[in-house]
Amino acid sequence: MIYTVTLNPAIDYVMHPLTLDMGFTNRSSSEELYCGGNGINVSTLLNELKVVNVAFGIVAGFTGDYLVKTLQKGGISSNFVRLDHGFTRINVKLNGIVMTMVNGMGPRISEKKVDELLERIDYIGEGDTLVLTGSIPKSLPEDMYDIIIRRLRGRGIRFVVDAPGSLLLKALDARPFLIKPNNHEVGRIFDARPETPEECLPFAKELHERGAQNVIVSCGGHGSLLYDENDEIHMVPTAKIRLVNATGAGDSMVAGFVAKVQEGADYETALRFASACGTATAASKGIARRSTIDRVYNELNKIILKQG
Numbered sequence: 001m002i003y004t005v006t007l008n009p010a011i012d013y014v015m016h017p018l019t020l021d022m023g024f025t026n027r028s029s030s031e032e033l034y035c036g037g038n039g040i041n042v043s044t045l046l047n048e049l050k051v052v053n054v055a056f057g058i059v060a061g062f063t064g065d066y067l068v069k070t071l072q073k074g075g076i077s078s079n080f081v082r083l084d085h086g087f088t089r090i091n092v093k094l095n096g097i098v099m100t101m102v103n104g105m106g107p108r109i110s111e112k113k114v115d116e117l118l119e120r121i122d123y124i125g126e127g128d129t130l131v132l133t134g135s136i137p138k139s140l141p142e143d144m145y146d147i148i149i150r151r152l153r154g155r156g157i158r159f160v161v162d163a164p165g166s167l168l169l170k171a172l173d174a175r176p177f178l179i180k181p182n183n184h185e186v187g188r189i190f191d192a193r194p195e196t197p198e199e200c201l202p203f204a205k206e207l208h209e210r211g212a213q214n215v216i217v218s219c220g221g222h223g224s225l226l227y228d229e230n231d232e233i234h235m236v237p238t239a240k241i242r243l244v245n246a247t248g249a250g251d252s253m254v255a256g257f258v259a260k261v262q263e264g265a266d267y268e269t270a271l272r273f274a275s276a277c278g279t280a281t282a283a284s285k286g287i288a289r290r291s292t293i294d295r296v297y298n299e300l301n302k303i304i305l306k307q308g
């Protein structure tokens, strides 16, 4: 069974402004609302693949109510601790000529509420996958994911960590099964500017040596790389698409990979499918539907076959 944890979920408010002038009133041509936060995106895609999973997290206020109800309506199993103050953040995505994002800080979370969440996930064990992903509110310690992994370690759980900067680095000692930074996140860690999977390879190897069993580095439209637990290297290109909204593309990739691994697929197949899930989401409004994933996966396999 797969579980996701979203400590700082969000409502993603996507606006489509034709122009964007700082200091002036700008008008959007249309708007959409999505349930967001990385773990929730992973759960949404898993649900689309009909992979049984539970989304855990912490919500607050009217936006938290909206999020829980919307997930319920979408048939996504969730288990959220409620805060009695503040509200789940609204992240603004301005999808103009380029995408500009303003992500909220999120409500303050006390240690007591984190403990309540950890007690709720305490039953997971042998053969389960726990996906810890996304930023955390400032009130929580920077080694939050490391703390969670250490608490549950030794039970045969596969831990997946997809988080920025030190939140990720501090979790490496606990030897997570998978991490998935993108090329920009890797660049920030190593003070470099890698763009392609080839350029990311030495950094992926280094992250593997520092503790991550499997390291995927996604590079947007340039493709992706997996440095696996057997020191084997896999690189896949992406299928060509018309970019609609890449929000959640990386989360879709994580979902696709863990779904295939759970099914018993080899790492090469899991990476290809993961890439197709990411690309399908980048070509969709919101998280991709199954039909788009299947179409993109077929196209990707044709491209790889042609490349020999």
Ligand SMILES: Nc1ncnc2c1ncn2[C@@H]1O[C@H](COP(=O)(O)OP(=O)(O)O)[C@@H](O)[C@H]1O
Pocket (backbone or CB within 6 Å): 181, 182, 183, 218, 219, 220, 221, 223, 224, 238, 239, 240, 241, 243, 246, 247, 248, 249, 250, 251, 253, 274, 275, 276, 277, 278, 279, 280, 282
């Ligand atoms: N413009 C794009 N064209 C094709 N595929 C894309 C594009 N952007 C993202 N993807 C797919 O989604 C995956 C994750 O995207 P990326 O932007 O690297 O991650 P993140 O969302 O974590 O920043 C990529 O590896 C790729 O498979």
Ligand SMILES: O=P(O)(O)OC[C@H]1O[C@](O)(COP(=O)(O)O)[C@@H](O)[C@@H]1O
Pocket (backbone or CB within 6 Å): 008, 010, 011, 012, 035, 036, 037, 038, 039, 041, 091, 103, 104, 134, 135, 136, 246, 247, 248, 249, 250, 251
């Ligand atoms: O926790 P963070 O880093 O603020 O990111 C939250 C945002 O990331 C997402 O989960 C995925 O967006 P990205 O693909 O841009 O990472 C959004 O749904 C959400 O608004």
